[in-house]
Amino acid sequence: MKKSTKRLLSLFTVFAAFLMVLSGCGAASVGNNNNDKKVTKKAAKNVKIGVSLSTLSNPFFVNVKKGIDTEAKKNNSKVETFDAQNDSSKQNNQIQDLITKKVDVIIVNPVDSDAIVPAVKKANQAGIPVIACDRGSNGGKLMTTVASDNVKAGKMAAEFLQDQLGDNAKVAELEGTPGADAAVQRGKGFDNAIKGNLDLVTKQSANFDRAKGLNTMQNILQAHSDIKGVFAQNDEMALGAVKAIKDQDIKIVSIDGTPDGMTAVKNGQIDAIVAQQPKTEGKLAVQAAYKYYQGKKVDKTIASPIHLVKADDVK
Numbered sequence: 001m002k003k004s005t006k007r008l009l010s011l012f013t014v015f016a017a018f019l020m021v022l023s024g025c026g027a028a029s030v031g032n033n034n035n036d037k038k039v040t041k042k043a044a045k046n047v048k049i050g051v052s053l054s055t056l057s058n059p060f061f062v063n064v065k066k067g068i069d070t071e072a073k074k075n076n077s078k079v080e081t082f083d084a085q086n087d088s089s090k091q092n093n094q095i096q097d098l099i100t101k102k103v104d105v106i107i108v109n110p111v112d113s114d115a116i117v118p119a120v121k122k123a124n125q126a127g128i129p130v131i132a133c134d135r136g137s138n139g140g141k142l143m144t145t146v147a148s149d150n151v152k153a154g155k156m157a158a159e160f161l162q163d164q165l166g167d168n169a170k171v172a173e174l175e176g177t178p179g180a181d182a183a184v185q186r187g188k189g190f191d192n193a194i195k196g197n198l199d200l201v202t203k204q205s206a207n208f209d210r211a212k213g214l215n216t217m218q219n220i221l222q223a224h225s226d227i228k229g230v231f232a233q234n235d236e237m238a239l240g241a242v243k244a245i246k247d248q249d250i251k252i253v254s255i256d257g258t259p260d261g262m263t264a265v266k267n268g269q270i271d272a273i274v275a276q277q278p279k280t281e282g283k284l285a286v287q288a289a290y291k292y293y294q295g296k297k298v299d300k301t302i303a304s305p306i307h308l309v310k311a312d313d314v315k
Contacts, residue, residue, distance in 0.1 A: 067282025213240025
């Protein structure tokens with residue numbers, strides 16, 4: 001082979017490799033602000049929505065689902081929803097199933113904010129935008145995260161107990177699922193706010209679960225019979241704590257605003273709830289998906305409102 005021919009072949013090989021690198025750099029990805037992917041616009045009725053919720057045994061997430069379904073039905077969108085049953089492995093498989101079915105958007109309420117990362121990255125690779133709802137993801141690219149300000153909610157709970165109990169009162173904290181973003185943020189807000197004001201004698205996980213809330217609270221009371229207040233990171237754990245506390249004069253504050261939680265506030269069993277609006281969270285997540293497919297910018301985070309509810313407010 002002549003040298004000139006060899007040189008041409010060599011140049012062609014280098015040029016082809018350059019084109020491959022260039023095309024790889026321009027591969028579509030889904031980010032927070034719609035700037036790194038050209039969106040093919042779709043009418044709301046044509047947006048197929050896949051959903052994986054951490055658990056439908058918790059009334060809060062049942063109401064998130066209702067918010068999603070109501071908004072989707074209003075716009076004639078198809079929705080497929082999975083219940084992860086608080087199992088991260090199951091949830092990751094569900095996300096893979098939704099990717100295989102080529103949904104247009106995935107709304108996920110993670111069981112664990114770390115464990116969900118591989119699934120989010122797989123959706124990114126498939127070019128499917130991901131919206132986190134109520135809890136975030138600690139990796140991968142999200143279109144947006146729809147959630148209440150959980151740090152602020154924890155702080156509001158701390159301020160309520162401080163107001164009710166005064167300085168240096170002994171309190172306990174029932175934590176949610178370890179690794180869940182909501183548990184981390186609520187705990188952060190509460191713990192920071194009580195420093196120098198309240199005496200946190202113990203904090204233990206009850207996994208956002210009512211039965212575990214009961215058992216954990218019973219154990220806490222055996223070890224710390226002199227506590228005066230309890231912060232439960234959700235209503236379900238607070239409702240379990242109510243059964244353990246019975247008639248003892250211990251103030252309880254929680255975060256969520258479920259129907260059962262509100263009834264307990266009305267009846268004087270729970271003293272206050274930092275109430276979220278789960279149906280609104282679901283609605284906002286679907287609206288973000290529609291906005292994305294209209295080619296509009298979607299904010300990195302979308303805040304859902306919260307407010308403190310006491311007995312008089314419920315009545």
